[in-house]
Amino acid sequence: MSILPPVRKDRIISQLPQCFSKGAALNTEDEFHGKVKTACQQQRTGTVGFKISKVIVVGDLAVGKTCLINRFCKDVFDKNYKATIGVDFEMERFEVLGVPFSLQLWDTAGQERFKCIALYNISRSAVIIVFDLTDVASLEHTRQWLEDAMKENDPTSVLLFLVGTKKDLSSPAQYTLIEQDAIKLADQMKAEYWAVSALSGENVREFFFRVASLTFEANVLAELEKSGARRIGEVVRKYIKDHPKISICSKCTHVQAIQDVDEFVSS
Ligand SMILES: Nc1nc2c(ncn2[C@@H]2O[C@H](COP(=O)(O)OP(=O)(O)OP(=O)(O)O)[C@@H](O)[C@H]2O)c(=O)[nH]1
Numbered sequence: 001m002s003i004l005p006p007v008r009k010d011r012i013i014s015q016l017p018q019c020f021s022k023g024a025a026l027n028t029e030d031e032f033h034g035k036v037k038t039a040c041q042q043q044r045t046g047t048v049g050f051k052i053s054k055v056i057v058v059g060d061l062a063v064g065k066t067c068l069i070n071r072f073c074k075d076v077f078d079k080n081y082k083a084t085i086g087v088d089f090e091m092e093r094f095e096v097l098g099v100p101f102s103l104q105l106w107d108t109a110g111q112e113r114f115k116c117i118a119l120y121n122i123s124r125s126a127v128i129i130v131f132d133l134t135d136v137a138s139l140e141h142t143r144q145w146l147e148d149a150m151k152e153n154d155p156t157s158v159l160l161f162l163v164g165t166k167k168d169l170s171s172p173a174q175y176t177l178i179e180q181d182a183i184k185l186a187d188q189m190k191a192e193y194w195a196v197s198a199l200s201g202e203n204v205r206e207f208f209f210r211v212a213s214l215t216f217e218a219n220v221l222a223e224l225e226k227s228g229a230r231r232i233g234e235v236v237r238k239y240i241k242d243h244p245k246i247s248i249c250s251k252c253t254h255v256q257a258i259q260d261v262d263e264f265v266s267s
């Protein structure tokens with residue numbers, strides 16, 4: 001018996017949400033990867049449906065990290081600033097292509113003294129680096145956030161997003177100016193760029209749907225690769241077991257003798 005309530009109707013994803021700007025996108029495909037769609041149809045997504053993927057939200061003090069998460073998870077906005085101490089967590093459950101998928105959102109503190117908590121063990125997660133669209137310095141500081149985040153983590157295992165907040169506060173002219181720099185920077189970082197407003201809610205849902213979808217896709221592809229490697233392992237083991245010139249130690253199952261290596265390699 002499942003103890004979890006069903007996934008909310010407004011957390012069901014059946015199409016790949018599109019990127020915000022083609023100038024800085026993690027992918028510009030119209031649809032989910034074919035292999036991912038097939039795996040979901042055939043219910044071959046392994047452990048993905050039981051996993052909780054981590055999403056770490058970092059960035060300077062008061063850029064709007066907590067408000068962004070609260071707008072999406074609770075559909076509220078608080079204009080009073082209360083600094084986050086350490087780290088807070090929110091869970092969001094989705095259903096992507098019919099498969100349950102959970103994100104754990106880490107709302108970290110922008111204060112320098114909490115930086116080590118924010119960036120602890122983030123490999124294999126999505127990282128959202130937030131800046132304030134009305135504060136150029138906060139955009140510049142995102143380079144440092146990235147550098148610190150990648151010091152102890154493998155950059156190839158991390159999906160990166162660069163998000164400008166408080167879009168409602170910037171004039172169109174001011175926005176255009178900062179957007180050019182943000183897209184350039186996101187492209188250099190290999191991050192996907194988004195601009196949002198927690199106050200009005202503009203792009204907030206679209207953004208988190210995109211994060212959930214790309215994280216899901218990466219997880220399914222990793223799972224398929226793992227099961228592919230397992231299958232190759234099985235074929236090799238069977239080949240060795242059946243080969244007349246190779247004997248296997250009965251105790252430890254290691255190959256004991258290959259009588260003709262050249263033939264083994266070429267056959
Ligand atoms: N107008 C406007 N104000 C915002 C928006 N997002 C956040 N704010 C305001 O900015 C201030 C800081 O927001 P927080 O979300 O608490 O910032 P934070 O990044 O979590 O800050 P730390 O927890 O200290 O790192 C608050 O007063 C919010 O009301 C937005 O989209 N529009």
Ligand SMILES: [Mg+2]
Pocket residue numbers: 065066067082083084107108109110
């Ligand atoms: Mg906060």
